[in-house]
Amino acid sequence: DADVTQTPRNRITKTGKRIMLECSQTKGHDRMYWYRQDPGLGLRLIYYSFDVKDINKGEISDGYSVSRQAQAKFSLSLESAIPNQTALYFCATRNSGGGDTQYFGPGTRLTVL
Amino acid sequence: QKEVEQDPGPLSVPEGAIVSLNCTYSNSAFQYFMWYRQYSRKGPELLMYTYSSGNKEDGRFTAQVDKSSKYISLFIRDSQPSDSATYLCAMYSSNYGGSQGNLIFGKGTKLSVKP
Numbered sequence: 377d378a379d380v381t382q383t384p385r386n387r388i389t390k391t392g393k394r395i396m397l398e399c400s401q402t403k404g405h406d407r408m409y410w411y412r413q414d415p416g417l418g419l420r421l422i423y424y425s426f427d428v429k430d431i432n433k434g435e436i437s438d439g440y441s442v443s444r445q446a447q448a449k450f451s452l453s454l455e456s457a458i459p460n461q462t463a464l465y466f467c468a469t470r471n472s473g474g475g476d477t478q479y480f481g482p483g484t485r486l487t488v489l
Numbered sequence: 490q491k492e493v494e495q496d497p498g499p500l501s502v503p504e505g506a507i508v509s510l511n512c513t514y515s516n517s518a519f520q521y522f523m524w525y526r527q528y529s530r531k532g533p534e535l536l537m538y539t540y541s542s543g544n545k546e547d548g549r550f551t552a553q554v555d556k557s558s559k560y561i562s563l564f565i566r567d568s569q570p571s572d573s574a575t576y577l578c579a580m581y582s583s584n585y586g587g588s589q590g591n592l593i594f595g596k597g598t599k600l601s602v603k604p
Contacts, residue, residue, distance in 0.1 A: 380532075409591075416497065418596030419533075419577070434591075466532055477523055478579075478592055480532035 379403045380481035382467050388487045395454040397484050399467030407470040408450040409478070410434075410442060412463040419466070425450055426472065457488040492516055495578055495595030504604050508565040512578035512595045515559065519580040519593075522554050524563045527575045527597065536576070537563065568602045575599045 380401045389395055399408065410422040411434075421434030423442040431444060439461060441453045454461055467481040495512045502508055510524075521540055525533035537552040539545045545552045551564040561580070565572055578595040 416596070419594045421591065424591065472590075477535050477538055480525075480534070482532050483530070485530075 380467060380469055380479055382465075382481040382484050384484060385482065386485045388489065389457055390489050391458055393457050393488075395457050395486065397452045397465055397467075397486070399450045399452070399481055401448050401467075401469045401479075401481075403469050403471070403479060404447075405469040405471045405479075406447060407472055408444065409468040409470070410440075410450070410452045411466045411468065412436070412461075413466060413483075414463050422452065454486075454488075457486075459488045462486060462488045492593050493578065493580065493595045496598055497596055499599040499601060501601045501603060502568055504568060504570060504602055506568050506602070508563075508568050508572070508600060508602075510563040510565075510576050510578075510598050510600070512561050512580075513559055514561070514580060514593075516582065516593075517556070517559065518582035520583070521581050522552070522561050523579040523592070524550075524552055525577040525579060525594075527577060529574075533577055570602050570604050573601045 383398045406427050409424045411419045413419050420436050422436055422440050423434055425431045425444045428444050443451050465484045468478045470478040493514045524537040526536045527533040539552050539554050542554045542556045549566045553562040575597040577597040579592045581590055581592050583590055
């Protein structure tokens with residue numbers, strides 16, 4: 377089984393709808409991240425969480441919210457989806473122990489019509 | 490100036506060629522440097538990880554860091570069609586709490602290795 381899973385893998389929705397993307401991990405890592413990836417813009421950090429009670433905004437948090445339900449679960453919500461939120465979304469995890477790196481989920485392709 | 494600059498390509502090479510991928514950065518506090526490989530419709534996966542300056546070799550891959558020039562490179566020897574992917578550089582300054590530990594990514598270089 378994959379260490380970092382994301383659901384759904386693909387989603388098409390309409391402008392104004394509320395959408396939730398979910399991420400689960402079995403790596404036991406304390407840090408979790410949400411990114412979006414757009415052609416020509418690379419990976420951009422939306423939100424990150426160092427533990428269940430520590431949630432921080434990334435560089436592009438407007439229009440998004442998150443919830444860290446448990447150490448292993450981190451969900452991303454779009455309260456009222458708009459077409460420019462069409463992108464590939466990745467969850468990632470990382471251990472706060474020194475020198476470790478980041479592991480990515482398989483991604484969710486979101487299309488907002 | 491962006492913190493991390495990476496030529497997006499695309500880069501197309503024949504099978505067997507030596508490939509050189511590069512990133513430049515502006516923050517002299519960066520100490521940890523990574524290369525990720527991302528296949529189409531997949532999440533990035535860690536390829537190489539180095540700390541501070543120097544070289545690191547793993548099979549056909551060599552990562553090189555020159556902190557004095559703020560320049561990192563990834564070399565692929567004897568490139569194969571299976572190496573066709575987008576390569577992203579990433580770096581961070583400190584793992585000790587706060588946003589300094591967050592990875593800063595380049596935009597990625599798309600590589601195509603033709604048979």
